[in-house]
Amino acid sequence: MISASMVKELRESTGCGMMDCKRALTESGGDMEKATQYLREKGLAAAAKKAGRIAAEGMVNAAVVGNVGAVVEINSETDFVAKNAEFQKFVSDVTNYIIENNPADVDALFESELTAGKTVREELNEKISTIGENMNIRRFGRYEGVLEAYVHGEGRIGVLISFDLEDASKSSEPAFKEFARDMAMQVAAAIPLYTKKEEVPQDVIEKEKEILKAQALNEGKPANIVEKMVEGRISKYYKEVCLVEQLYIKDQDKTVAKLMKEVSAQIGSNIDIVKFARFEKGEGMDKKEDNFAEEVASMTK
Numbered sequence: 001m002i003s004a005s006m007v008k009e010l011r012e013s014t015g016c017g018m019m020d021c022k023r024a025l026t027e028s029g030g031d032m033e034k035a036t037q038y039l040r041e042k043g044l045a046a047a048a049k050k051a052g053r054i055a056a057e058g059m060v061n062a063a064v065v066g067n068v069g070a071v072v073e074i075n076s077e078t079d080f081v082a083k084n085a086e087f088q089k090f091v092s093d094v095t096n097y098i099i100e101n102n103p104a105d106v107d108a109l110f111e112s113e114l115t116a117g118k119t120v121r122e123e124l125n126e127k128i129s130t131i132g133e134n135m136n137i138r139r140f141g142r143y144e145g146v147l148e149a150y151v152h153g154e155g156r157i158g159v160l161i162s163f164d165l166e167d168a169s170k171s172s173e174p175a176f177k178e179f180a181r182d183m184a185m186q187v188a189a190a191i192p193l194y195t196k197k198e199e200v201p202q203d204v205i206e207k208e209k210e211i212l213k214a215q216a217l218n219e220g221k222p223a224n225i226v227e228k229m230v231e232g233r234i235s236k237y238y239k240e241v242c243l244v245e246q247l248y249i250k251d252q253d254k255t256v257a258k259l260m261k262e263v264s265a266q267i268g269s270n271i272d273i274v275k276f277a278r279f280e281k282g283e284g285m286d287k288k289e290d291n292f293a294e295e296v297a298s299m300t301k
Helices: 004-014 018-027 032-041 044-049 079-083 085-101 106-110 120-131 168-172 174-190 202-218 223-241 256-267 292-300
Strands: 059-065 068-076 113-115 135-144 146-152 157-165 251-255 271-280
Touching: 004 018, 004 032, 018 032, 018 120, 059 085, 059 146, 059 157, 059 271, 068 079, 068 085, 068 146, 068 157, 068 271, 079 085, 085 106, 085 113, 085 120, 085 135, 106 120, 106 135, 113 120, 120 135, 135 157, 135 271, 146 174, 157 168, 157 174, 168 174, 174 256, 174 271, 202 223, 251 256, 256 271
Parallel strands: none
Antiparallel strands: 059 068, 068 135, 146 157, 157 271
16 A cells, blocks of 8 residues: 555655656555656656756747637746747647646646646656756636637747627627737737726725825825825726726727727627736746856856
């Protein structure tokens, strides 16, 4: 019987995942040495050695198949790997798997069978071993419905956006297709945080008001007009962070909301933007800072 302590011991000695360690112990009949050899043969132990390296490069991919779409971020250590055909195929395969199978989360995705007899984690570890860099599947989003996907800058930014059409058959109209594409590009370029102002949490609004009030007072504005100034600046805040309130990137004389009404009238069906996901490669992650002088010094020692 494979105990939890055995799995823990193997995991600590190899750095491999819990499920991989359990499988290795099962395959080796509980023999720790054979289990370690099993992990090495599968390329998992070698991958574990690279697991501590910072992986903040890689690429973001987004795709739609029928009425289902996905956006996924898969990281590597260097941008060079993103140009590797084998890595790109893996990213594409994972994206399509998410579209077709709807895994619950990243952990479930890792344990899913991507190819015959191999999980996503095993396939990833093979790539780590053959390409020679640490890699990781960081996150993904999956929507169903009337969708548009957009990838910018060879995988630097990926967007998946969902629409509601009163008449779903109008999704094939050229005017709607152009609007959908423009909205995905709008999300990529203008970086909205919310779809509509009604979605902005009240605590976020209150915090923003506090900041704006402090700014107005620091500017020496009279207390009796500060409240009006704050309300005006909150309206400006909505125009910055809410997609439908933003100025349309292709025509700064109209908002996205106005454009949406125009296209709705043009195709004869009301359009609503339901939600969107915008992933930017490595955003919020600590990135390795190379010090060339230190690198040269270490090489000459």
